[in-house]
Every structure is written in structure tokens, then in C-alpha cells.
Amino acid sequence: MIWQILLLSGVVLFSILAILSKDLIKSAISLALASLFLGILFFQMNAPYAGVFEISVVAGLITVLFMLTIALTKAEGDVRESKLARLIFPLVFVAFILIDVLVMKGLLQKVPALPETSESGAFGDVLWKQRTFDLIGQLAIILAGVFSVLALFRKRNKDE
Amino acid sequence: MNNTWFLYMAFAAGLLFVGLYCLLTMKNVIKLFIGIEVISKGVSLALLATGFVKKNTLLAQSLVITFIVVEVSLVATALAIIINIYRHTKSLDIRKLTKLKG
Numbered sequence: 001m002i003w004q005i006l007l008l009s010g011v012v013l014f015s016i017l018a019i020l021s022k023d024l025i026k027s028a029i030s031l032a033l034a035s036l037f038l039g040i041l042f043f044q045m046n047a048p049y050a051g052v053f054e055i056s057v058v059a060g061l062i063t064v065l066f067m068l069t070i071a072l073t074k075a076e077g078d079v080r081e082s083k084l085a086r087l088i089f090p091l092v093f094v095a096f097i098l099i100d101v102l103v104m105k106g107l108l109q110k111v112p113a114l115p116e117t118s119e120s121g122a123f124g125d126v127l128w129k130q131r132t133f134d135l136i137g138q139l140a141i142i143l144a145g146v147f148s149v150l151a152l153f154r155k156r157n158k159d160e
Numbered sequence: 161m162n163n164t165w166f167l168y169m170a171f172a173a174g175l176l177f178v179g180l181y182c183l184l185t186m187k188n189v190i191k192l193f194i195g196i197e198v199i200s201k202g203v204s205l206a207l208l209a210t211g212f213v214k215k216n217t218l219l220a221q222s223l224v225i226t227f228i229v230v231e232v233s234l235v236a237t238a239l240a241i242i243i244n245i246y247r248h249t250k251s252l253d254i255r256k257l258t259k260l261k262g
Contacts, residue, residue, distance in 0.1 A: 011205070049225060050228075065235055072246075117216060123222070
């Protein structure tokens with residue numbers, strides 16, 4: 001239990017660092033560290049495939065994409081964030097955590113969730129046989145992403 | 161209902177709050193997008209924690225993997241849009257986007 005609390009605190013702490021730090025590169029690295037902690041947590045929850053995806057794709061690929069964008073835009077110090085937002089964040093966050101702890105227990109009893117079942121079989125069976133339609137959706141979204149990036153970066157003809 | 165689920169969901173709500181706070185107060189476009197990423201972390205934590213507590217880990221894992229694939233596609237497209245915004249306005253300030261024309 002203590003390990004889980006430590007890992008969860010790490011995720012929240014690095015997420016806070018990611019949104020509060022002034023340097024965008026530091027923000028991106030903090031986001032990657034938060035993903036890393038989340039991935040380790042997934043491993044602890046007996047979900048190795050989700051953990052591998054979280055660490056390799058979210059902590060790896062997305063961080064690289066963020067770094068590339070930050071390097072390509074080179075607008076450091078261009079946007080001034082308000083200092084007030086940084087100063088009042090701890091107060092607002094503590095207030096939210098208090099409300100969260102008080103309200104969440106009652107909320108969880110009301111929200112219906114999946115019934116408790118004992119699953120059997122391998123992960124591949126669930127992903128490829130039960131959730132086949134999700135895979136079609138994933139394919140469609142990947143294709144849409146590829147075409148949208150191609151459309152956004154197309155070069156203009158000289159006649160235009 | 162047990163304490164483990166409560167713990168995970170409380171932290172997931174905390175992550176969602178951090179992301180929403182970023183979306184409401186920051187002005188840098190990349191920072192706003194980092195806020196969206198933080199929210200997505202909270203969502204995937206909530207999904208997998210619920211699956212873990214209700215002993216549906218396999219189903220929750222496949223949902224989380226679908227979510228991550230969608231997230232990556234979203235990130236690629238959004239960052240391409242951000243680079244285009246920077247080329248247009250020479251700035252990453254979200255307020256300058258209110259002056260779009262034609």
C-alpha cells in the first residue's frame with residue numbers, strides 16, 4: 001500500500017511540476033517522469049501490457065514529439081504566464097484534495113461500475129476476440145492522424 | 161467498494177484537477193496541451209484502477225491500450241497544428257488566436 005501511495009504521489013507531483021515550471025523542456029521531462037511512475041504503477045496492478053505501452057509510447061514517443069515541437073517553435077519567454085496562477089495553485093489544490101477525500105467515498109458508492117467477475121484466458125484473447133471493434137476504431141484513428149499531419153505539413157505549389 | 165479503489169480514484173481526480181487548472185490559467189499553447197496530457201493520465205489511471213479493483217484487469221488493459229493509441233494520434237495532430245499556429249502568428253500565445261482573419 002505504501003509503495004502505491006508513493007508512486008501515485010510521484011505521478012501527481014511530477015504532473016504539478018509539469019504545469020508549473022517555466023521552462024517548457026523541464027515541463028516535458030516532468031511529464032515523461034509522471035508517465036514513468038504511472039507505468040510502474042500499472043505493472044504493480046498486474047497490467048504489464050498497459051505498463052509497457054505507457055512507458056514506451058507515452059513516456060518515450062510523446063516526449064520526443066513535445067521536444068521536437070519545442071525545438072521547432074523556439075518561443076521561450078515569449079508568453080508570460082500570470083504569477084497569480086502559480087501562487088494560488090497550492091491553496092486551490094489543497095482545497096480540492098480536501099473536498100475530493102470527503103466527497104469521493106460517497107460518490108463511488110453511487111456510481112455503477114463493472115460487476116466483479118473472475119476473468120480467465122490470456123490478454124490476447126480479450127484484445128483480439130472480444131474487443132475486435134476497438135481495433136478497427138484504432139486503425140481508423142491512426143489513419144486519420146497520419147492524413148491530418150500530412151495535410152497540415154503539405155507544401156504549397158508555386159502557382160498558389 | 162474498498163479503500164484501494166477510493167485511493168486510486170482520489171488520485172485520478174487530483175490529476176484531472178491539475179490538468180483542468182492548467183487549461184484554465186495558462187496561456188502558452190504547448191503548456192495547455194501538457195494540461196490535456198495530464199488529464200489523459202488521470203483518465204487512464206481511473207480506467208485501469210477500476211478494472212483492477214473489480215478484477216477485470218484484462219478488459220481494462222485493452223481499453224487503456226486503445227486510449228493510448230488514440231492519445232498518440234491526438235498528440236501528433238495537435239502538435240502539427242501548434243507548429244502551424246506558430247508559423248502564422250510567430251508566437252505561442254493563445255490570446256493572439258482571437259485575432260484570426262480570413
